[in-house]
Amino acid sequence: MTILVCGSLAFDTIMDFEGRFADHILPDQLHILNVSFWVPALRREYGGCAGNIAYGLRQLGAAVRPVATLGADGQPYLERLQAMGVDVSALRVMPEHFTAQAMIMTDRDNNQITAFHPGAMALAHHNPIAETAGVSIAILSPDGKQATWTHAEQLHAAGVPFVFDPGQGLPMFDGAELRQLVEWADWAALNDYEARLLCDRTGLSLAALSQRLRALVVTLGEHGCDVWQDGQCTRVPGERASAIVDPTGCGDAFRAALLYGLAHGWGVEQAARLGNRMGAAKIATQGGQNYRFSL
Template sequence: MSALICGSIAFDTIMVFHDQFKNHILPEQVHILNVSFLVSDLRREFGGCAGNIAYNLGLLGGEGKPMGTVGSDFAPYAEWMDRVGISQDHVRFIDGSYTAQAYITTDQDDNQITAFHPGAMNSAHEVKVSECTDCTIGIVSPDGRQGMIEHAEQFAETGTPFIFDPGQGMPMFDGDNLLKFVDQATWLAFNDYEAKLMQERTGLSPEQMAQRAEAVIITRGGEGSSIYTRDKVYEIPVASALSLEDPTGCGDAYRSGLLYGLMNDMDWDTTGRVAALMGAIKIEHAGTQNHKFSRDVFDVRFKQTFGYAL
């Protein structure tokens, strides 16, 4: 069984400013803002929701095929995907474009200033769900707006079960758009803030959405997560992390656990715990695709964390 992972494929350029932004930004002068921050630490990471989810799913032993669009600068990322065994069957090059990229500067208070260039991601709708003939489950994660709309429609038309995970793409859609996604998707996944925004825009509570989809999954950071189904709410405890290095990409790691559980017919209690442990392992490492483990190690840690074997 393969999962088709529709979403962004991007470079993340992460810079650290060893001071506080507030010491260099005058609130009364923001209308003529002209500042420069000297960043002594810089790293370039392979990221994007589709790439991150596929990477994490592969660590668990599942097969995820990212589907997205990239630009002329993609070669280093392509080499990385080959090295770690991520399929490029549904990655399309867009001439004259750069691969999507985020430029993130973080200060000592963990405040962030981010500039995001979508580049080739805006052409995500040019790749079609029908191109993956052996994918039996899917996910629509943040991507180009038209791509998210068309990929959800294509999953629904072919009867392929899929997770709708709007993430940071939520602001692109109004209430009517989001209601349509609710009716198309098999499962819905949000963080706590996104769930509140979803309710505000659609008028539907998580319980009400769970009557229209098979399940609604809401992550709550250090408070664990909740999985709403039509007749029950599963409260998933947080998995303790050995250290707290970098939360970037934890949501994608969690979603890989959801896909793995669904692909292997696990119950919701176990699926949620696999997802929670994936998030905990990710937060222990800087970057979104720098962590790794053997499946035996994961199974041992799962039993130690939750008290039963997978």
């Protein structure tokens, strides 16, 4: 029972800023913004949404196959995935490009500023979903715009149920495109800001959107998540983390658990509870793929 994970593989350069961004940005001077942040702590991690979700699924013992692209510098990432037992048969190397790169800076309040270079991810639409036999479920995590659209069409045509998880890529789509992606999808997962943006772009409320899906899940950080089904909302309370160390990758940890539950026939609320637990485990550990979790 394989889970397909479409999305990005990236190298993350993560920096910790010991102050608050708000203390260094003057709201009335944004038109001439010129700031520099002193970041004494820096590390490089394996990341990207598809990579993080695949890592979380392997923590749960699931069979997972990422559909993604790597650049000429991606061999270490490929080897890491293989060492974790990930099926790498749907990965493609784009030798004339770098692997996607994310530069993430986090302040003391866990606010983040991110710069993202898509690299090989921008060509992910050249990596079609060629095999769906034995696939139980899929997720469309943030990817290139054309890749998201192409893979959604392919999954829908193949009859593979999937979670629409546009993340940071949501602003690339207009209202008509988003409504079509929702129609093709079986579930959607967004954070609260993305959910508001989706409503604004589509002109549909969360209740209305949920009536076009099996369920819509809106994550709320420490407060847990809202599960919308048939126009009705249920709050699934959050789990307390043992420590607040690093929020990077928490949303992907949640999605890994959500996918695991859905793939095993759980109700959405039960799967979301596991997602909250896994996200809390991740936030207590530094690094997007450096935590441990088991059922």
